[in-house]
Amino acid sequence: MTSQILNKDQTITDFLAMLGERFGKDSFDIVDHWDGDLLAVGIARRDNHKVLAYVSTCGLPDGGYYIELEMPPKIDDDLPFQCVGRQEGIDFEKAATLIAEHLTLKESYTE
Helix, strand or coil, X not given: CCCCCCCCCHHHHHHHHHHHHHHCCCCCEECCCCCCCXXXXXXXXXXXXXXXXXXXXXXXXXXXXXXXXXXXXXXXXXXXXXXXXXXXXXXXXXXXXHHHHHXXXXXCCCC
């Protein structure tokens, strides 16, 4: 996770902290295309920011997340990305699993 100060809601900063604890703080980058949205953030592969997971807590109960998984656009597509999956109202465990699979993150084990 790139070290940057985020002006985000506590639900997002807590989510990022838990994700960093699980996978290692340097295992992903924050790519915040939504800097004006305090309830959303992008999490990307370190080697390819076009492989991205959009995370939002807007309108969801505490501990609930909306995840959208994005890939580079198809050839000759005018859209900036293609959505390859989305889940709404899921808990942290399910969100972390989806993001890990999408970004190929491995759990960090500390002794």
